[in-house]
Amino acid sequence: MIKRIRLKNWKSHLSSEFLFSQGVNALIGIMGSGKSSVMQGISFVLFGTFPELQTRKVRLDDLIMRKPQQKETAEIEIEFVLYGKTYYAKRVIEKGKGTTHAEVREEGRLIDVNPKNVTEIIERITGIDYDLFSKAVYSEQNALDYFLRIPKGQRMEHIDRMLKLDRFELARSRCVFLANKIDTEITDRLKVISDLEKEGLEKKTEEYRKEIEEIEENISLLENKKKEIWKEKEKIQSLIKDIEEKEKNRNQLKLELQGLVSGIKQIESSLEKKKQSLKDYENIGKEIETVSEDIKRLEEEIKAIENTLQKLRDKNASVRTQINAIVDETKRIDSLGTKCPVCESEITPEKKKKLLLERSGKKQALEKELETATKIIQEKEKHKQDIDEKLKAKILKRERLLSLKKDIDFVSELEERKEKYLKRIDEIEKNIKELEMFLSEEKTKKAKQEFEEVIRKETEIKEKLFSLLEREKDKKSVFQDLNQRFERLKEYKREVKTKENASKKLKIFEKVLKITQNRLREEFLKKINEIMRAVWTKLYPYADFSEVRLEIDKDYVLQLKGKEGWVSVDGTASGGERSMACLALRIAFSLAFLPKLKWLILDEPTHNLDDNAIQQFVQALRENLGGLIEQVFLITHDERVSEGIQGSLYRLERNKDENEPTQVISS
Missing domain, CATH: 1.10.287.510 (Helix hairpin bin)
Structure with missing residues (x-):
């Protein structure tokens, strides 16, 4: 229940405060006295917007008081009770800056001050968002017949959004889209599978695999032979190296021997000369x-x-x-x-x-x-x-x-x-003799011939290996391509099977969604029609139409039951009958969509009603509506409506010629 709302510098309200109670609360005043501004304020402080602002008919700066004096800021405060707890919300707008402050409190405790977060918190507390509030709770001025203004063919979409059934429709359409997409992909894959199967990939892959195994076996044999030849070559190389080292050693020894013999000759010559000159100097x-x-x-x-x-x-x-x-x-x-x-x-x-x-x-x-x-x-x-x-x-x-x-x-x-x-x-001559016993021309020649033969065999094996490796490379390249295509074929078959299962499940799920969607609509219609059946006789003063209902005929249709049966309100009912039918639908929407909140805001609901209908409406307000809806807010210029008000009644006055602010008079 909304307990209080305060408006400061809000449109024509300089500083207005309203205290509301359960039952029907009313704001009565002439056109332009600021009645609708109060209801717009309720919507704005709760959700940060209202219909005219949402459709950009007005700007935020237009909401700040301009006359009799331009103000820089506007404030709205609201206090409401829900589920036994008291909540407080406030929003402030500044000229040229938009909403500069927002806050929400629970039992006096500050919860948040971010404007977006405040909106989300209020939506969570009340269980409704702005879209549902504007359709089920808030009937803006002369828009009681909002439902009938929706073009035929689009009403189901609008009400589905209110029921959140649009999610089902979205999910169902996506299921259909995905199922069709998957079926198309399956068809494309089956064509590719057919083309691949014609190539005989499995047989070709097996043939190439065997050929590669045979080549690899031959490569392995040649590699073993290559290792044996390499060992033999290494052995001969070692022998040749040993021969060459011994020959080198022998040659070095011969050179050293020549040097020593020459040295002895020089020593003997020097000794002979020295001894001759020193023979007299023995002592x-x-x-x-x-x-x-x-x-x-x-x-x-x-x-x-x-x-x-x-x-x-x-x-x-x-x-x-x-x-x-x-x-x-x-x-x-x-x-x-x-x-x-x-x-x-x-x-x-x-x-x-x-x-x-x-x-x-x-x-x-x-x-x-x-x-x-x-x-x-x-x-x-x-x-x-x-x-x-x-x-x-x-x-x-x-x-x-x-x-x-x-x-x-x-x-x-x-x-x-x-x-x-x-x-x-003596040592050198002995070593040379030993080396010459090991070294022989025949032995050296034989070792070199054996080495040349090993090199020839090694070259031959390398050439064969190279040829086999090239063949293996080519075969493996083809095999890899065939195997990839064969694996792709198997993957495509698995994919087709998976997608067939997915398509089947999506189609089943789409049918389930459709059935669920229809059942939810049926339940919604049943509930709406039960409520309208209960309130119709209390709202409508005549006997020509005994019932009102919402029916599905390709789209939602609001119908009245006359003596000759059910007829559509569109194009058949008078303005008053149309308004009463829409009022019944509004009440039903409020009770059906918001069973715990039970709020209803009606701006000029008596528009198009004759005197008898207004009297019936006043009686319904006084005797019945307060029992159905916990809190009703009524905006009207018709003084006759005040007779049915049991809650708070405020009269709003304003001298528009002098651009005076709204004056609030409590009755």
């Missing part, structure tokens, strides 16, 4: 030792002379120093006056002369000593020079003797080398 070692001792003695003697010379030179230097000192003293004495510069005693000429004579005597003695020492130095230097000459001669002799000793050592070395060469020559 050269002792002689070198004696000369070395002489050199040592002479070096020691020279060293002693040099020490003596150094001492004499040092002494001469001291004597010269003394002589120079005496000369200096003589000069000072000679230059003295009458007094001593040290003690200031008087110096007489006799004393000065005496002092000079003393100094002259000392000087002469020192000069004589210097002369004697100089002569000794000269003698020592001459003696040292003589010894140096002897030392040089001895050193030269020792060097010559050492050189001769090296020659003697070299002779020994040559003799040792000759001995080694002779020993190596």
Whole structure:
């Protein structure tokens, strides 16, 4: 049950709030007072749209109040109770932006704020979507006869969508399409199968398989022979390689032998020359030792002379120093006056002369000593020079003797080398003899002939193998193609069998869907007609038509039962009869499609009704309709309808000349 709706800046409603109750609720007012806007608001807040918006007769911006003052936003709130729980929904639209806010709450708890999600949640809560709401609940202004406005031939499609039977029709049409498609594919496959069977694929495939097996067997035999020949070739190659290595070794030994013989000749020539020149120097070692001792003695003697010379030179230097000192003293004495510069005693000429004579005597003695020492130095230097000459001669002799000793050592070395060469020559001659026993021209020739024969056999087998492999390749290519075609043939047969089963099942399923669809329609018609039968006498005030029903005659037809039988409402009934029949159908739709929701919105339902029919309709509202439908919303300009209102009644007033907003007056 819808408890409350509030409109803010919604079309002509500045701020309008409506509280509704069970039974029949009505909005009464003149044209343009904003009655239909309320019902449009209910549809919009629940599903985000309403018929005129859905068909683009109006835009979202057209729903925001323009007069007396342009508003930027419009809001709608609704509160309803369902299955014992209270729900609240709200939507806000902004100029140029569309729906900018939406929310849905359950018992005050926020569930979602996304506009699309809000719609889906309300659909889940109420059990209906907008399409069903607009057909079974909401009858827009002067559209009570919506069903009759649907062109004949399309009514079943519309009602099937309401019943969700369009899914059955879609499934059934798809079944038919798939079955026909499969049957066509089966026909095409059977033609291909027939063509393939004419080719004798199974027999040809078997023949090629046997030929390939025979070729593979021959290939296997040749491969084994090839392995045997390869082993034989490897053995001969090893023998030839051994012969070649031994020949190479023999040749290297011969070259080495020639080198050794030549080397011995050179050694013998050198030995002969060296021995001839060294025959007088058998005790050269002792002689070198004696000369070395002489050199040592002479070096020691020279060293002693040099020490003596150094001492004499040092002494001469001291004597010269003394002589120079005496000369200096003589000069000072000679230059003295009458007094001593040290003690200031008087110096007489006799004393000065005496002092000079003393100094002259000392000087002469020192000069004589210097002369004697100089002569000794000269003698020592001459003696040292003589010894140096002897030392040089001895050193030269020792060097010559050492050189001769090296020659003697070299002779020994040559003799040792000759001995080694002779020993190596014996070894080489022995090895050459052994190699020549193994090597023979006949043996080498035989090995090469055997190798050539093996190569010939190997080439022959390779050629045969290549030929067989090419044949195998060609045969396998043909076999593969034949086998693929044969497997394809078997697959096609399996496919045909599978598709025949599928086609059969699809056709059975299509029939089941058709039967189910028809039965559901029958059940729907039965229920609709039971409801219309119950409400017709309470709605229709005359006796000329006793019943109303919905019948299938290729398409849905709304019929009235007169004295002469059933007649179609289309083209037969008057405007009032047509409206009453459609009202009965609307009530039946609401109860049949929404047995738990039981809402009905009627916008100007008395259009085309005469006074008597209106009175009957008012009586039905007052006495019967409230018992059938839990909540009815009635939009009308006819004040007479107010007599049948038992729920909330609102009168809507508006001064359109002054562009005033809608005024809501509760009665």
